[in-house]
Amino acid sequence: MNGRRPAWNATPPDDAVDALLVASRALVSVAARSLAGDEEITLPQFRTLVLLAGEVRVTVTDIAHALDIHPSSATRLCDRLVRKGLIERIASQDDRRVVEVHLAPGGRAAMERVTVRRRRDLATIADRMTDDELAGAVKALHAFADAAGALATPDLWGWDPRLPEDSG
Amino acid sequence: MNGRRPAWNATPPDDAVDALLVASRALVSVAARSLAGDEEITLPQFRTLVLLAGEVRVTVTDIAHALDIHPSSATRLCDRLVRKGLIERIASQDDRRVVEVHLAPGGRAAMERVTVRRRRDLATIADRMTDDELAGAVKALHAFADAAGALATPDLWGWDPRLPEDSG
């Protein structure tokens, strides 16, 4: 209802969602693989790194919300990432209860390595598409990423009424 | 080199791979969330169910290759899925060493629930795209899924020289 499509066509067609769904599975597979082979970085850990890379100020609570896990689990997740030298905990100046989590140099490097790996796999897939298909995919995926990104901010994920917490 | 693009343009452009990469992260996030809320199905477990849903004959070895894990890990994964009533083990007729793994009714139902959840989230995102963007996305994503699917068959993933096992 909040979207960019007119009110007389308020619901995205099923086949569009289907296409996203199928592509989603393929991309998840690629993502899981790019992680599996790499040096001991798990999916929750990588998702945390991605979050840190994209936001200026991320707290432990933000991580818990973004990954939809218990705050204590987020603390433990950070423990492991700190132990690996991938992130740093910094006490917030504004509110001394808060701990800001930042990407450490090692974390940035690790993201780099995983990303290179994933790019390689994606390039292998892209290589099997025609130029036209690829151009269309790029345009579409940019739009998709923008739309997803607008919802992916910590302020929205998890407690936004647009995505009811547990209705399924 | 094996792809559908002409030889004079053999490598997919970086920005295309970039778009896939960014979209990949967004979709992984959606996928992880659709799992987190649901009933105790982990990512490896769901990936297994997806594999079973898409192939006619899947063996334990196939699962190990598809998920890039040790055969014994695949056995344990199946143990847990059997215990949950999501899959069934059936001794192969052709080769009595082989165990075929099939989706149980409960597994199909579980996939259904997770998929409904994921579709809901994807629809929320699609709702923020224009009709044109969405139409382009469907076309492109189908092509992408086809290209990925061609590589995702058990025969290719894991030991196809196109995706060197550990070069990163």
Next chain:
DNA sequence: GGGAATGCATGCAGAAAAGCAATTATTGCA
């Protein structure tokens, strides 16, 4: 027929993830 290879399972072990309850420190508000 007999050894090699294949497919799967089991014993063993370690790491990761996740939740709940309880605690500490800090902040906000009446």
Next chain:
DNA sequence: TGCAATAATTGCTTTTCTGCATGCATTCCC
């Protein structure tokens, strides 16, 4: 000032995921 709310952590428990080595049954091939 004092009490409630918030942020993060810690202790504890359980489940899952993963690999390696080993063993067992079956199949393949010389």
